[in-house]
Amino acid sequence: MASSASDSAEHSFSGVEDRLSSSNLSYGRIIAGEGLQVPFSKDEDWADSGDISSFSNYRFHHCDLTRKQALFSDNQQKERLQQSSSDYGLLDNLPCDVAFLPIQTCLGETTKFARISTKLQDIHEARKDKPFQISISLLKLLRNHGSGFKRLTGDGLLEPHAELRKAELSTSETMRIASAKYIQSSSGAGDDLALPDYFSRLSEDKIRNVQLAEILLAAAEKVGCQQFDAASSLLDRCNELCCSTGNPVERIVYCFSEALREKINREMERIGIKGLGKRMTLDVKEDSMSSSLPFIAYHQLVPFSQVQLFSSIQTIVENVAGAKKVHVVDFDIRSGIQWTVLMQALVARRECSLELLKITAISTSSQQVIEDIGKRLETFARLFDVPFSFKIIMLQDMLELKDDLFDLDEEESIVISARFLLRMMIYRLERLESAMKVIKKLNPCVMVVIEVESNHNSPDFTNRFAELLFFCSAYFDCLEECMKGDDVNRTFFESVHFGRGIRTVLAAEGEERTIRNVKIGVWRAFFSRFGMVEVDLGMSSLYQADLIAKKFPCGSSCTLDMNGKCLIIGWKGTPLFSLSAWRFK
Structure with a gap:
């Protein structure tokens, strides 16, 4: 969605309210110029064909949904x-x-x-x-x-x-x-x-x-x-009439009913009234790390993940076109599969040979998992004869991140990868500010940002509920078209992974609400405080997004449009994700 003037003027995430202007974008498919054609070769650990669906053996997880809350009497x-x-x-x-x-x-x-x-x-x-x-x-x-x-x-x-x-x-x-x-x-x-x-x-x-x-x-x-008895009665009715394996409407009502029930329990506990049931855990990230199969299925069948991956890699390639040494700082490496694509693209360059690809992974958890990812990347780099180094920066807290923790070379071009990262620090703004100051000292040639394009950060519960309901409705429509109804991976993804995210947005309070989505207009205002300017994604990146979407049977429903220089990825016109690139002035 296009951002309103008030979006551009917003310089703080505290109490960011919903922008209620309607979209002035015409959503449709982008037809662009020539793009990156990534060659794939067989590798027993990573991929086995030139088809992008060969990334099916690794963990991918979708964004979690969270926010903040206040009630009006x-x-x-x-x-x-x-x-x-x-x-x-x-x-x-x-x-x-x-x-x-x-x-x-x-x-x-x-x-x-x-x-x-x-x-x-x-x-x-x-x-x-x-x-x-x-x-x-x-x-x-x-x-x-x-x-x-x-x-x-x-x-x-x-x-x-x-x-x-x-x-x-x-x-x-x-x-x-x-x-x-x-x-x-x-x-x-x-x-x-x-x-x-x-x-x-x-x-x-x-x-x-x-x-x-x-x-x-x-x-x-x-x-x-706060009429909790009446609400509970209505939720009991919902529970009788829907289930997690029903039609899409029943599935989404099931997830939201669970979230509202959790909200009631927490509110009644807060005001000193005995709750109505056991409180649910809201550790969405841990869940996504422990159950990989649903996310593999999602990556294979739903176009969003691969559209984001290939378009962002193309953007990086274009911004390091003349660099012999490339240093990628990844704040959320996940499976690391995206960097195998980058390796192949850099090796395929004719105008500039690659002397070194360095990847620094930053994390506050799962060190062993990241070490295993590093070993896989090293194996893949040897296969493609890519000079490669891998480093992990483990932190107890993001406030510990300092520029002197990085092994830097004056000759290298630094790239920052921030996928669904920044929203995770909005609830503790000092961490976001601190991370941005470190990034500024690194002075990357490009910073690629992927975020959820929706506002679930309103202080008003009802605002968050309505925004999230229509966002998830579009998402569930997508899953209905891309995955079979009896697919157990889909059921897990919706009711467990997505369901926990919905509960976090609607029920959690304070620091338990660790992910807070805001729209691109708010991010623009925030980045401008640090002297960052938006970079054109380039026609090849847009072509990649269009090309990858078309490879999916449901790809025609994956809509692409531009909001300024930012790519908006949606479903049948409903914005779901933003992909943007930035650098310091």
């Missing part, structure tokens, strides 16, 4: 409604209004899903005398994301999104319809709306999904208002 919500009409607009001008689906539509359904109708009717009746009970922040976010719908035209017809004309709903569209309906039931709006014809053609399963999503929204509203 009912009185504060009412005051915000009165004070913020210019910002939020009148409820009857919400662009995502659609007609509230009559409960009678579901008559004749199974007993299980008939309970959805009963619960929704109870919610609707409870609001008749309190039409603005729902959090204003949640209304704002739901309205903003319900952009797949338009208001009545002059002919009195509601124009649906193209996808909805097929009488089929993705998870994202299901959440948008549920949000629009929920806004109407909460605000009393909708007298001037008509039920679109396409909606009546939806299957019973699709209608059930919409209603299940409504119950989840109602539970989030109750949690935001």
Whole structure:
């Protein structure tokens, strides 16, 4: 998404709020010039063919989702409604209004899903005398994301999104319809709306999904208002109606229900009330290091990881084109497979021979794992006759990082690799500031940054909930298209890895919320404080992203666009990741 002016003006991560402007980007495939063609050769430890899917034997893990929190009381919500009409607009001008689906539509359904109708009717009746009970922040976010719908035209017809004309709903569209309906039931709006014809053609399963999503929204509203008993009752209903192996809507409702339950437990414990269950652990990174198979499957079947890998390596190659000595400082080496690609690319250069490739891995844990990665890289370097050295800088705390810990050579070109790293230090800003000062002293020729392109750092719980819900809906749509429903790796990735990330964003507090995603506009403002300027990724890097995406059966849904000089990687137009390059002035 394009960043607003307020994004550019933001110079601190403390209390970063959501930017609620709609995207002005036209998402589509980028067609660029010639790019890197990486030759692959057989190696028993790393890869066995020229196909990029040969990276299937190593650990890759996806980004975790985390954030910060603050709650508004009912009185504060009412005051915000009165004070913020210019910002939020009148409820009857919400662009995502659609007609509230009559409960009678579901008559004749199974007993299980008939309970959805009963619960929704109870919610609707409870609001008749309190039409603005729902959090204003949640209304704002739901309205903003319900952009797949338009208001009545002059002919009195509601124009649906193209996808909805097929009488089929993705998870994202299901959440948008549920949000629009929920806004109407909460605000009393909708007298001037008509039920679109396409909606009546939806299957019973699709209608059930919409209603299940409504119950989840109602539970989030109750949690935001600290009405924990009512929220727990709604979550019990969600648990009866969904599971981690159901359809995509059921899967995401399952994950969010678990997160809301954890939120309730923590809040009740905080205010001195006995919790409702056992607190869940939130060590997402440890989980990703201990279970590699789901991440291997993800890397093979979902385009994001490989698009990021090849495009970032191409960017590095272009920025060290004339360097005979290249020193890569990797703050999160993970499997290290990306550096095998770099080796091959540097060896393939005709204009400049490589005298040394040096990699320095920085870590605060898993030293043995990183040592094993170093040995594998050394084996691969010998195979390609690459002069190579590998060093590990182990730290107890990132505050210990100093420039004198590095073995530096005046003749080498330094590259900084920061994949999903910076967000992990936002919760302790002094660590981020300290790391940036060290990076500045190293004065790299390029710093490649990959981050999640979403704002899950709002101090308002309801803002984080809505942003995360639509972000994850797009992600779950992607997993549905790229992986089979009964794939155990997918189930693990969604309910365990992704689920723990969701719980961290919504339930954790203070230093337990160790990862806090913000958008590229906030990172631009932050980097500018240290005298950094954004670097063009280059046409070859963009071509690499497009080329790799096309290798996947679902690649046409992986959308690529530019936000300034930054590559935005998304799913059917929803931004999910940003890839950018930087250097000091």
